[in-house]
Amino acid sequence: MHENITNRAEPWLIGNWKMNGSLEMLESFELVFRQRFGSGGSLKGATLGLALPDLLLYPSQGIIANTPLTVGIQSCSKWVDGAHTGETSPAMAGALGAKFVLVGHSERRVNQIEKDEEIKAKAETAQTLGLIPIVCIGETLAERESGLAQEVVLRQVNDSCPASGTYIVAYEPVWAIGTGKVATPQQAQEMHAAIRDKSKDSQIRILYGGSMNSSNARELLSQPDIDGGLIGGASLNPHDFLAIFDSRP
Numbered sequence: 001m002h003e004n005i006t007n008r009a010e011p012w013l014i015g016n017w018k019m020n021g022s023l024e025m026l027e028s029f030e031l032v033f034r035q036r037f038g039s040g041g042s043l044k045g046a047t048l049g050l051a052l053p054d055l056l057l058y059p060s061q062g063i064i065a066n067t068p069l070t071v072g073i074q075s076c077s078k079w080v081d082g083a084h085t086g087e088t089s090p091a092m093a094g095a096l097g098a099k100f101v102l103v104g105h106s107e108r109r110v111n112q113i114e115k116d117e118e119i120k121a122k123a124e125t126a127q128t129l130g131l132i133p134i135v136c137i138g139e140t141l142a143e144r145e146s147g148l149a150q151e152v153v154l155r156q157v158n159d160s161c162p163a164s165g166t167y168i169v170a171y172e173p174v175w176a177i178g179t180g181k182v183a184t185p186q187q188a189q190e191m192h193a194a195i196r197d198k199s200k201d202s203q204i205r206i207l208y209g210g211s212m213n214s215s216n217a218r219e220l221l222s223q224p225d226i227d228g229g230l231i232g233g234a235s236l237n238p239h240d241f242l243a244i245f246d247s248r249p
Ligand code: PGA
Pocket: 016, 172, 176, 177, 178, 179, 180, 209, 210, 211, 212, 230, 231, 232, 233, 234
């Protein structure tokens, strides 16, 4: 495990498996990572993680424990425990090995109607229970086309991020997620700089997400305010995922 939050020179590359994955997929990651890093081998220069479906968290501990992969989950409850049917407490995820949790992914903002206030509450509960929240924000195409991108994103920074403590931001323009349309390095850098400017901690880690792959990662990760990536499609195959790691500047 290698989770260096503060050294922005070493990127965090987090795969978001969404509602994909299986024991066989974890096994294929284990095999490819063992071939590359050896059993129990460590990884230098970056943190590589997978945001797994909840059900794969526990078996992942047996299967990929000897790889340098860090694991997390894709959402969590804003509550600690109790009568909340179907929810996952960050405490339970932490006890099973999760180090981080995504909150406020745009798919959940749309499909589960998650609002900023609830996302902030989830992030703060996660912090209290020892998980690093990765707060996802980003504008839609309509918002960008009407010149509102920065206003929308900075409002999300203000309303969804924890009031204090350690957290990571993932800027994911909604129009770039799963579409193959990646933000240009300039568009991404401009937004990341604005997010950093608005954040209380000038050294906060800010990841870019939205169609990142091994052909575009190098240029994106070379931008001064891009400190890693949140990677969907290209994280489902261990070779594609490692190709992003290999292409980092
Ligand atoms: P994508 O997904 O890389 O497939 O665009 C990114 C994300 O949704 O986090």
